[in-house]
Amino acid sequence: ATTLGASAAATGRYFGTAVAANKLSDSTYVGILDREFNAVTPENEMKIDATEPQQNQFTFTNADRIVNHAIAQGMKVRGHTLAWHSQQPGWMQSMEGAALRSAMLNHVTRVATNYRGKVFTWDVVNEAFADSGGGRRDSNLQRTGNDWIEAAFRAARTADPGAKLCYNDYNIDNWTWAKTQAVYTMVRDFKTRGVPIDCVGLQSHFNSGSPYPGNYRTTLENFAALGVDVQITELDIEGSGQTQAATYANVVKDCLAVARCNGITVWGIRDSDSWRASGTPLLFDGSGNKKAAYTATLDAL
Ligand code: XIL
Numbered sequence: 001a002t003t004l005g006a007s008a009a010a011t012g013r014y015f016g017t018a019v020a021a022n023k024l025s026d027s028t029y030v031g032i033l034d035r036e037f038n039a040v041t042p043e044n045e046m047k048i049d050a051t052e053p054q055q056n057q058f059t060f061t062n063a064d065r066i067v068n069h070a071i072a073q074g075m076k077v078r079g080h081t082l083a084w085h086s087q088q089p090g091w092m093q094s095m096e097g098a099a100l101r102s103a104m105l106n107h108v109t110r111v112a113t114n115y116r117g118k119v120f121t122w123d124v125v126n127e128a129f130a131d132s133g134g135g136r137r138d139s140n141l142q143r144t145g146n147d148w149i150e151a152a153f154r155a156a157r158t159a160d161p162g163a164k165l166c167y168n169d170y171n172i173d174n175w176t177w178a179k180t181q182a183v184y185t186m187v188r189d190f191k192t193r194g195v196p197i198d199c200v201g202l203q204s205h206f207n208s209g210s211p212y213p214g215n216y217r218t219t220l221e222n223f224a225a226l227g228v229d230v231q232i233t234e235l236d237i238e239g240s241g242q243t244q245a246a247t248y249a250n251v252v253k254d255c256l257a258v259a260r261c262n263g264i265t266v267w268g269i270r271d272s273d274s275w276r277a278s279g280t281p282l283l284f285d286g287s288g289n290k291k292a293a294y295t296a297t298l299d300a301l
Contacts, residue, residue: 005038
């Protein structure tokens with residue numbers, strides 16, 4: 001096929017991108033989005049600060065702009081993210097303990113219920129593990145009790161029973177890293193005890209500090225062997241030219257080699273859309289032209 005989405009669909013997968021609502025009036029941006037992608041993740045618009053800016057006052061206007069565009073175009077929507085230590089509204093940042101636990105669960109329930117049937121996969125919990133040492137990240141949510149993650153998953157399942165529920169994180173790509181092992185151990189425990197989890201999202205922001213690892217396929221295989229899907233959820237790769245292109249191709253080949261790797265999302269369309277302040281980590285240049293990384297990705301799909 002001649003586009004990323006259609007090529008991915010040929011093997012039953014999706015190829016998505018992060019989308020910012022305020023760019024939906026940019027015709028170059030929307031032209032590429034509608035031509036190439038068959039899934040979207042709102043880049044910020046479904047986060048806690050965006051959807052519940054005041055406690056119990058929910059706002060879905062900007063998220064809806066993306067969801068409505070996706071539905072009109074026949075694209076899937078990944079919901080990102082229901083529970084996270086970051087991008088919390090001020091009221092939540094200052095909460096702790098039982099009050100925070102119930103506010104978090106209320107948030108999960110209300111947002112997942114609002115989009116029930118429209119979101120095919122939720123990032124229920126994002127980035128709950130520490131960068132080193134193999135433990136949990138300290139946060140106000142973690143301090144409510146170690147079971148906050150499974151509580152969030154159970155609330156999401158009740159609110160939106162038809163959606164796939166993911167745990168999403170970065171630096172869980174290299175199988176030998178303690179953080180990867182820690183997330184693997186949690187997912188295995190959840191599957192053993194019947195906690196409702198369906199997938200693991202690997203953000204896969206690759207750069208010099210956390211490069212694409214040669215054992216990436218092993219990591220995908222090992223998570224999948226636990227009985228969950230794996231999704232590459234926020235892919236971007238530092239670099240340029242043929243080196244960058246070859247790494248994109250390797251990521252795609254690794255996903256295609258694993259039956260339960262059912263989709264890839266890049267974290268933005270053009271280099272100028274990237275959350276990375278500098279650099280050229282995406283598939284299209286600032287003018288919207290296809291880069292070598294695009295061609296390598298399409299060829300590998
Ligand atoms: C980033 C967005 O791209 C930025 O626009 C925002 O300022 C900060 O968040 N991991 C995640 C994403 O799960 O939500 C983050 O997105 C990038 C890292």
